[in-house]
Amino acid sequence: MGFYEDIAEALDRDGIEARVNDSTLFVPITSELEMQFVAIDAPIPAANVYVAVADVTEDDEEFEAALVGAVFSVEDAVEQVAKHVVTDQIVTVLRDILEGTDDRISDLEFTQDHAEPLRVRAEIGDTSELVVTLTTEDNVPAASVEFVTFGDDFEDLLDQVIAEVWGEEADDEGEPLDPDRQQAFNALVQEVAQATQEVLELGTFTDFDTLFDVLAVAQSQARDWEEQLVPLDDGWEEMWDEDWDDDEDEDDDDLADVVIEVVPADDDDDEDDGDDDLDGDDSDDDGDDDAAATRGSTAGR
Known part of the structure; x- marks a missing residue:
């Protein structure tokens, strides 16, 4: 009976009623449906779980409780009850909607x-x-x-x-x-x-x-x-695509401008610098040109 009492106390904390009668724990789900826990003779706490129509006499030959599971702890028992309560709520709402x-x-x-x-x-x-x-x-x-x-x-x-x-x-x-x-x-x-x-x-x-x-x-x-x-209107989608493409094109153009304006400038500078370093006589050439111009001017006089 200790197992039943523990289950009943746990259910009571969740606001669910339970009662023990003739070594069976009864848990009402609705006015028409109830769950029954029947203890199993085992070295550990254990019980079979049945779902049955409520308020049926023992003489009713058509009545038969359906085995739906077995539990081995208080937590399992509470979980089983919660699942069936939720299932009943869903079935009730489903029926109300359909009808x-x-x-x-x-x-x-x-x-x-x-x-x-x-x-x-x-x-x-x-x-x-x-x-x-x-x-x-x-x-x-x-x-x-x-x-x-x-x-x-x-x-x-x-x-x-x-x-x-x-x-x-x-x-x-x-x-x-x-x-x-x-x-x-x-x-x-x-x-x-x-x-x-x-x-x-x-x-x-x-x-x-x-x-x-x-x-x-x-x-x-x-x-x-x-x-x-x-x-969304197809025109809107096309406009969105065009705007996106235009943005990408503008970005590409900006990038191209950077490449055109910056990279060649770097290359020219490098070439000039290279010439200065390799020739080493640019100033001499300029001097020769100046001297030639002076001689030409003198000869003319």
Whole structure:
């Protein structure tokens, strides 16, 4: 019983209720779900961990607790409880979003992502969708929200993808695709979406009441965001590239000027200095020239 008591005290410090009954430690997770710790006869503290529906009588033949793990320390037990509490919170929020039980999102129809079960999407505005992704970090549940809008070219590119996959049968919407073609189609659609989409990050929220407020605001702002959230114009990108190229050219010209103005000057000086050092008679030549000029002047007289 000492192991149970230690677990119960640790859970109590985290604000989680626990009780012992008939050599089993019960920990309520929700009004419908509970965890059960059943001691294992071992030389060390040990217990099997079960998840079960709460308030079920022993005579209920359909009831069966599910073994989900085993713990060998108080810390392991607390960690197991925390994980299941968080899991239940995420499942509850996910269900509320998908079923639209909160009035703030009653007009939104969310669907579950086939590849990511903890991600849901809802069409919003004219050409956009709202994406909610549920995660856990350090046993804290959180929801990240994105507003994703698609460019004007999305529909045209999508039609091209459909024509490429279906070919001449593109108009026959009732014709199912074989698994390989369906996978190829999904991949192409994903590429088109990524090429034309613009994403507005709305934040990550651990307060799920705030989450529903944010979803409501996104619904009311969708069309305004669609108009403002557009990709950079090609002209702007070209201007940016030209400015960058011009800057590089100017830098190159400046460098060239330095090379032209400085390096040749150094070379000429070196050559002159070299001549002075090697000839050693520049002054003599000048003297000879002066003497010749004097003789010429005298001869003329």
